[in-house]
Amino acid sequence: MPDALDAHPYDALLLLSFGGPEGPDDVVPFLENVTRGRGIPKERLKEVGQHYFLFGGVSPINDQNRALLDALRKDFADHGLDLPVYWGNRNWAPYLTDTLREMVAEGRRRILVLATSAYASYSGCRQYRENLAGSLATLQAEGLELPRVDKLRHYFNHPGFLQPMIDGVLKSLADLPEDVRAGAHLAFTTHSIPNASADTSGPVEDHGDGGAYVKQHLDAARLIADAVREKTGTDHPWQLVYQSRSGAPHIPWLEPDICDHLEELHGAGVPAVVMAPIGFVSDHMEVMYDLDTEAKAKAEELGLPVRRSATVGADPRFAAAIRELVVERAATESGRDVKPCALGDLGPSHDVCPVGCCPARAPKPAAAGADSPYA
Template identity: 55%
Template sequence: MAEIIREPFRPKPPRAEAAPDCAPGCRVPAATAATCAGEPHATEAVAYDGVLLLGFGGPEGQDDVIPFLRNVTAGRGIPDERLEEVAHHYRHFGGVSPINDQNRALKAALDAELARRGRDIPVYWGNRNWMPYVADALGDAHSAGHRRLLAIATSAYSSYSSCRQYREDLADAVAATGLAGEVEIDKVRQFFDHPGFVTPFVEGIRAGIDALAERGITDLAGEVEVLFSTHSIPDADADRSGPPERAFGAGGAYVAQHTAVAAQIMSQLGIDSSWQLVFQSRSGPPQVPWLEPDINDALRELPARGRRAVLIVPLGFVSDHMEVLWDLDTEALETAEELGLVAVRTATPGTHPAYVAGLVDLIEERLAGTPADERPHLTDLGPWYDVCRPGCCENKRLGFQPALAGIAP
């Protein structure tokens, strides 16, 4: 990979005050003709001429850590002293989050797979919380003459932070660049149950089982617990994830999607190990309820149940970024060691060929306008929506902010 030239810090662009005006008869701002009417799935072929790869972003040096965390917590009034409590995760790794290099690698892999399929569609990468920002990617795409763009967020599930906030990032980018009326932006569906996302986890667990066997653990049903781990979010936001009319109940679509995918993976593996969905990386005031159990609490219950080993599966994550390296590879593995548990953390998708091919499949289904009943999905919850439904994934604290790729609010 070419040497990365780091540019001086620039503040994150401001929030949009409003979404772009919809065209007459259109219910979705800045949308293509295929999605502007707001139907759940786009079945009209669209000649997209660029792809926006949306990332979370991360610091790339010790001096970046606090400015990055200020971006992440913007609007919450958190003093730098409290940010330093989180900063040590990054400082432990030299102030560098791996997420930017991972997205550079994913972009390169997508470029290569698109070229292999004869698709002349460039990929532009932009972040929510660090340079290059989403507005930078949009500006670069526009400067190169691209006007009809398809966005992919590097998150598979439905919630405020993993879906709607990326849609807000798109609205912010259009406002920051002044490109309202000059670009059309759609977004691919959430891909939690797409085979390309699921396959790397299945293969990772198989490899994890082999690793346990090498350490003397072979009784999967009697000795092994599989912990599917994902990012905790506030209960109130989880309950609001997904469209309200689906009435998922406690945990909303976020918990339902993870649970369905975990069950599908265990079914594919055909093993009898006990498993559960656990959560990690919670933040915020302790009086606010977040999804539980925390992975470390779940680990502490295993010895009393006769478990000797654990497979930790980072089901909520697409790559080995900081929440995986610190919260799982550092804290959770330390907890397991203290408890005398044999622990193996399985792989994330990263640039696994099936994952990269799956993301390009998602692009191609929109290029072709593939009908919903012909789209691959491995659970009864999918295929998820191309156009987010009204009231989807509200943030309780902020309410509904301007967003693209969905029907207001």
């Protein structure tokens, strides 16, 4: 048996994700949950839902989270980490509030949260913390004893997150025709967000042009590109580009879009491209539609050979990284010495989101931060 790892003071890990429909009848109700409060007509939601209907109305994200749960539980058991793992979503079953209620009923009082977003931003961090606060407020109104909830730090530069993506890019390069492989460019993709949100992402000292969101993605992309060069002996030019824009046309969002980037590269005579979705933990709908459907269709129209590399998904190295982050945070909370693991120029992210980190347009209470009303 492995030596027991110490998770004290924590007694549970919560996998917190976005959620997605699991059948055609779920699509519009799911989108209503996602867009609640924005006044978007149901007919418009049906139009947006066409992306899901192309895949039978089923988002792959839920099965991917189930696979990650299995990987985490196996890794924890194999390494002697006695910590139960739960799962809750922001926008679909199993809902976050229901899961927290279950955890409280089972006696969980110190909960660590793993969000399926590796980078700093409002939608990738603060909004999850707001959802946690909203669920805790519901439990408090029900008269339940509230647990202490903490969130794992950003893991964009942890080797267990990066190495699977490095291998994915290498595999994609090897899959290209030999006559175009050496000249292939790397397009690292992530979710586009409004410029204003990017500029205020991360702690206040990181605010500015692109904020922590862009800095962290550039650091991860650089680490992957450098590792690919070391493995192949070829320096593949690379750029950080964006996908999945969904806002009003008059509001500036991060650019260039992946399809525009493919057109530009083709026009410049680039012979092939590997698209690497480093901004996503798993191959969910935005990866499958925006890259595997739209971007690949654009590349085919251009006659440009492209490959799309894999996300980390339930890779055992990612599960191991989460275990290491859990043990690291537990040691910090218990006052034990610990050396955080992080690659690149930015170092390990903060454990506790400071005041002013990734602010919302309309301030709401947020848990698991320095400004949390639930200490």
